[in-house]
Amino acid sequence: MIPPPPLAVPGDIDAIGAAWLSEALGHRVRSVRTTRIGTGQMGEAYRLELGGDGVPTSVVAKLGAADPAARSIVGGAYRGEVRFYDEVAPTVAIRVPACHHAAYDETTSQVVLLLEDLADHAQGDQLAGCTPAQAHDAAANLAGLHGPRWDDESLLELDDLKLNQQEDADLLAEFYGSAIDLYLSDAGAGLSPDDQATLRETVPLAGPWLLARADHFALVHGDYRLDNLMFRRDGEAGCVAVDWQTTSIAPPLRDLGFLLGTGLTPDVRRDHEEAVVATYHSALVGHGVTGFDLDECWLDYRISMLQGPLIAVFGCVYTGRTPRGDRMFATMVERSCAAMRDLGTLALVEGAVG
Template sequence: MPDIREWKDIDADWLTAALCEGGVEAKVRSFEAGRVGTGQIGDCVRFKLDYATAPPDAPATLVGKFPSEGEQSRATGIQLGNYHREVKFYQLLQPSARISTPRCYFTDVNEDTHNFVLIMSDLAPAEQGDQLAGTSLEETKLVLKEAAKLHSAFWQDETLDQYAWVSGTTHAPNPIQPELVAMLWQGFKARYGDRVSAEAEQIGDLMSTNLDANDEIRSGPRTLIHSDFRPDNMLFDLSNGDKPVTVVDWQSFGYGPGGADVGYFIAGAIDPATRRAHESDLVDLYLSDMAALGADDYDRQVFMRHYVSGAYQHFLTAFFAAMVVNQTERGDNMFFRMLNGAVDLISDHDALDWFATT
């Protein structure tokens, strides 16, 4: 089995061993490696392979994922358990997940240091989604169909609750303390000033000081949820009828309400006018697919509460991540796209005061 190493230390023999772990008997002679993607917590690298010997179906390229080279982002990935969690997804949950994911050739994690490596299929010519550009209505529908596959596969599956590495379970640690959330929100407002709208300030002030209300808002049927279900974590190739959307970045998944993934995605992926015009039809599509896949008891009213909770989660992710990863211009613009999209959805559903204390 290959060892766990940084991507710059990988050699041809290591790639040969990784392919062997994935069932490909080939010998890599040489390769080229270069960074791809826009990940904030993990770094992705494409390996272009030159073989000495290989079967006809050996991949021409592979994509590897590694801890972030940015010190702050790497520390966050370790603190939140992101690296360990993603490896466990591919090792234990991917075979049952139904949702379209990359083929995993090899993955492993050091549970003490959280160093990890994940070697996956390269899905080019599929292109990474862009949170700033958003998604078309057609792409949005395809994404919701993938969400239904995932959520129906683990619908009310209480066996998930035994895993400490699945966020939100009985045994999972909670590395995010309320005091930290409140501190980061105050820091976010101080850093960005007038860029934070009055409605966003209202939502953040209430939510950051009353996180306990989240438990009631998200109560109800549970399943495996991606928890960072947004365009940047998806690859799109609408010409591929079998795999038009592939979902990646399984660092944050948890045990929670399926509707939260739907609201999380829609809040940040489509513009408010398009959402308002098509929201009911999009909800119908998701619930219809859930029912067809065996999860036919998701009450629409409960779903809508979960859906709005997903927008709140989108809001929280935006300001939290902005303050704990290495700051970039694209990152700032992306986080505000997320934040403001969440504000619009929450406001449209008259939910601005959901975290108000009584």
């Protein structure tokens, strides 16, 4: 018997009707009510309220950008997110939305994911920051991504994933300085003199930093921050990580440094970061990681803080500008610069690559 052809990836939300959903979910869907949610810059998201037999009451549908040219530019990110849910998520312990269907079309660069609707969770707020309890929750959850496949060389066999090489460091060094200049001449012009000086001090270190402290590696989220975390509304632990388009292989503490350096206000971070790093490390050990003590974890955390300005500056300069986006990136830069000064990050990077 000839198997049926694979289910087509819909070109837009109008193509996601009851018949298509019935095939995707494997159960009969009788009715669909669609509501646009979010303001994602790399695609579109919708809440689908479903009526049917044996189907969830609602799911979230993620699609690619409406513009074909824009889709083709970020097609690799779409492919990576589908790969994460299909191949990687079952092998790690981090909490993510349940995925009911995921597919990517190489010809059109269109993507579709049907994900669990986390109605009992609320999105983190990058501008407001998070509480210490939320930071502990997010750090322990992050260890569930890194720990199960810590230093796992089979990760290097996954398509499109590799450790950074010298050519990557050279490319970063080539473009980062001009990105800093563009940022400080426009969106970042209101930063304090101290923060502007700290940003400029990162320029010659960015390329070498990319290759530093690579003794250990893991699959990293790449954008593990509050806007990509869903926290339980009842205040209990159990946050869920979303938006898996930027996964890569790298020194794992960069995810944790990015979370705390950009998501905690400086006063809260100073009071709680050592305890949160200890929570993360304890969770790593619980996932079977050995040969990586708390002192080494703390050192990697301090060095990791350069991730914050890198992501924020490139994000602001090379993505669509919005008033909230400008405020968000400025807040991330300010918090990251304060963290780098507090933790002696730049001197540590110089020592690690010297």
